[in-house]
Amino acid sequence: MAANEDQEMELEALRSIYEGDLCFRELSPVSFQYRIGESGDPKAFLIEVSWPETYPQTAPVISMDAFFNNTISSAIKQSILDKLMVEVEANLGTAMTYTLFEYAKDNKEVFMENQPVNTVTSVSNSISIGPPDVPPSKKKEKKEQLSKTQKRKLADKTDNKGELPRGWNWVDVIK
Numbered sequence: 001m002a003a004n005e006d007q008e009m010e011l012e013a014l015r016s017i018y019e020g021d022l023c024f025r026e027l028s029p030v031s032f033q034y035r036i037g038e039s040g041d042p043k044a045f046l047i048e049v050s051w052p053e054t055y056p057q058t059a060p061v062i063s064m065d066a067f068f069n070n071t072i073s074s075a076i077k078q079s080i081l082d083k084l085m086v087e088v089e090a091n092l093g094t095a096m097t098y099t100l101f102e103y104a105k106d107n108k109e110v111f112m113e114n115q116p117v118n119t120v121t122s123v124s125n126s127i128s129i130g131p132p133d134v135p136p137s138k139k140k141e142k143k144e145q146l147s148k149t150q151k152r153k154l155a156d157k158t159d160n161k162g163e164l165p166r167g168w169n170w171v172d173v174i175k
Helices: 002-017 074-091 097-106 108-112 122-126 136-142 148-157
Strands: 024-028 031-036 045-050 061-063
Touching: 002 024, 002 097, 031 097, 045 074, 045 097, 045 108, 061 074, 074 097, 074 108, 097 108
Parallel strands: none
Antiparallel strands: 024 031, 031 045, 045 061
């Protein structure tokens, strides 16, 4: 019976910690999803943690089978799961769902460093310079990683349709 009390306490704690957090989703009282990364971030991923009846004395079931993760290679998923399992071993016997989600958030860059970014972010998607019939091989050369501030600046420059104003790249010859 003690395990269930532990689960109930952890469930209440999770609900209060992640209240209003759009990344957190309670699928059932013993199953949770957490999205690591902003939506639209090509390196974002979703972790699902389910508690067996004997949790926290036994390890939770961690899965990355969500459709959200279908762009992530299975090797990367396995590597993330392996690293999370090390964390699980270290925390057996204690409430660890929050710890796992935070660990994944803190290590997102490390987890995803080998993940090829093959989805185009919405910012660079809406700005197309040149004819639309450019072969994909040429587009890949142009693509570069933008920081959050660069993306914000780019979004600020665009109008409501995501297009840059006429003359944004004109050079002022006469100063």
